[in-house]
Amino acid sequence: MSRSDTAAVKASQKKFEFSWREYFAKIKSKPREHPLPGINGFDLFISWLGAFLGISTVAYLTLTYDVPLMVASFGASAVLIYGVPDVPLAQPRNVFFGHVISATIGVIIYYLFGLTWWSTALGCSLSIAAMLVTKTTHPPAGATGMVAVWTQQSPQFIITPVAVGALILIFIGLITNNLSPRRSYPKYWF
Secondary structure, eight states: OOHHHHHHHHHHHHHTOOOHHHHHHHHHOOOOSOOOOOHHHHHHHHHHHHHHHHHHHHHHHHHHOTTTTHHHHHHHHHIIIIIIITTTSSSHHHHHHHHHHHHHHHHHHHHHHOOHHHHHHHHHHHHHHHHHHOOOOOOHHHHHHHHHHHHTTTTTHIIOOOOOHHHHHHHHHHHHHHHHOOSOOSSSSO
């Protein structure tokens, strides 16, 4: 091996060296570039109204279908849809497909492996991976994949309460968010 080949190999190895110093430098806090935004009273009321209407409707649905754990996942969706409706993770595409994809994965994992500690983790982690690949990331939907396994759901779970519940939250988001002159929901559909 020539000197230049040896140097190239060493340089390539150096690229992939792990450095604890660099690792901990990533964790170190940086100053905030701009302050956290405030919210005016009317938009606060709109957020509350949307969340109350959306969660009361899906809570009824989840109790009707005997999946009370699902309301926690929908509650987290409500924070995004009604609290920060401008963020990409709150858009209808992400809310609907994130929940439906995760519910589908959770049901499949349950049918393949049953209820175990690792199948529950697999339902959640595969849901996250699928949402990232399909560009439908919606953080609360990670819980949907987990809940499907944990509560031993059948394929009906994907339609009701999940798909119907996600559509209800989106529909109420359309109505309530657009009452404010400072909000426009959705920013995009697809």
